[in-house]
Amino acid sequence: MLNISGLLKEYDLKVTPQRVAIVEELYSNGHMNIDEIYKKLTQRFPSVSLATIYKNINSMVERVFLSEVKIPNAKSVYELIKTEHAHLVCKNCGFIEDIMLDSSDIVEQVSKLAPFKVDSTNIVLSGICKKCINC
Ligand SMILES: [Zn+2]
Numbered sequence: 217m218l219n220i221s222g223l224l225k226e227y228d229l230k231v232t233p234q235r236v237a238i239v240e241e242l243y244s245n246g247h248m249n250i251d252e253i254y255k256k257l258t259q260r261f262p263s264v265s266l267a268t269i270y271k272n273i274n275s276m277v278e279r280v281f282l283s284e285v286k287i288p289n290a291k292s293v294y295e296l297i298k299t300e301h302a303h304l305v306c307k308n309c310g311f312i313e314d315i316m317l318d319s320s321d322i323v324e325q326v327s328k329l330a331p332f333k334v335d336s337t338n339i340v341l342s343g344i345c346k347k348c349i350n351c
C-alpha cells in the first residue's frame with residue numbers, strides 16, 4: 217500500500233485526513249472528476265464541503281502532486297502524477313483509459329510545421345471503448 221502521508225510531505229503538502237482520503241480514492245479508482253471525489257469523500261466525512269475539496273485538489277495540482285486532465289465537453293478529471301501518457305475517452309460511457317503514447321513524434325512534427333517550442337502536451341483522444349464496441 218502507498219504511504220500517502222509520506223508522499224504528501226515529500227511534496228510539501230500538509231497531511232490532513234481529507235487529503236489522504238482524496239489520494240486513496242484516486243489511487244484505487246484512477247481518474248475521477250470533482251463530483252465523484254466529492255461523493256466518495258462525503259461517505260467518509262459527512263460534513264466536508266465541495267469548496268474544501270476544490271481547495272485541497274487545487275493545492276495538490278499546484279504542487280504537481282496531482283494532475284488535472286481536461287476532457288472536451290466534460291468535467292476535468294484528476295489523477296496521481298505518473299509518467300507521461302495520453303488519454304482515451306469513450307464518448308458513449310465516459311470511461312477514461314491511460315495509454316502510454318509517446319508524444320515525441322508529435323512534438324517533432326510540430327517543430328517542422330511551426331516555430332514553436334512545445335513544453336507540455338495534453339493528448340485526449342475520443343472514440344468508443346472496447347466494452348461499448350462489443351455491445
Ligand atoms: Zn464505453
Ligand SMILES: [Zn+2]
Pocket residue numbers: 247295301302303313314
Ligand atoms: Zn491518466
